[in-house]
Amino acid sequence: MISTSLLLISIFLLLYITEKRRFLNTVVLGLLGLYFFSTVISHPVFLPNEQGIVSKMGIVIILGSFPSIMFALSIATFFNSKVLLEKEGRKVRNLMLAVFGLSFFIMMIWYVFVIFANIEHEIWHILFFYAFLVFGYTMFLYTSIMAYATLYHFTPIFYEPNYIIALGSGLIGDKVPPLLASRLDEAVKQFQKYGERPYIIVSGGQGHDEKVSEAYAMKKYIVDEHQIPAQKVLMEDQSTNTEQNMAFSKKIMDKHAQGKKYRSLFVTNNFHVFRASIYAKKAKLDAQGVGSKTAFYYVPNAFTREFIGLLEMYKWIHVTVFLFITLFIGLILRAYV
Known part of the structure; x- marks a missing residue:
């Protein structure tokens, strides 16, 4: 052990x-x-004797914990989606966590039905086992990513950056919304932390519903709200997603550094730091991430979207695992049918 x-x-x-x-x-x-x-x-509390027979206490805890956890998660996700709809508007993306909650609820009902209804037909048990494996794999990834993203977020940075990249997140017309403002405030905080020596790169293009580019609005916010000298703020105004944020910002830094070695850090909201760091790595940027604060009610839904984004980045690995699980269950079904 x-x-x-x-x-x-x-x-x-x-x-x-x-x-x-x-x-x-x-x-x-x-x-x-x-x-x-x-x-x-x-532990002996659950397996108390040498024969390895699970105690009654162990049975109650093991069998009872699964539906209890599913029920608690279902209630939490529905409640969070309700708060999001009230505070952030009636948008489909704000219902994402509720969809997860519904899947938790269905798994709980199925679990209770199959385990406690004394169903004799093996196919029901095999199908539940199949759903459990897929669900278990998904939850394993979700909790693993959540734990690691938290660890990464709180990992201190031990170098002084030459550049601080502030990632865009969308405008309301030509105004900087609170979510983006929190990133810019954190970028300025980091700028001041390092004696106002680094350059700040504001990164974000212009969306179809935005009056100006994100970079322009972000620079204006930093200069007006924090009185940062305009020459210390560089604009990258062509990107439309995080991958482009990193790649296009690197081109600006390469040109600005004029062949000199440099290091950078990027600033985004705390739920987005880990996925953004992978894009920084893909762009071959020597940069770690710093997360700005996000309203607590917003984090679960936002992190769930990040989780789906990470699944999409490595989709062929997950598709392969899913196919192996399906093949495994198919072989079991063939043995019983």
């Missing part, structure tokens, strides 16, 4: 120290957490 845990910890630390901006890190951290969880479950 000790050797396995030390091996997993060693692998994670090696990956984390050599490169923090890597999706593999989340998987290893998740496996480490899963290992420790299984160790706790196999």
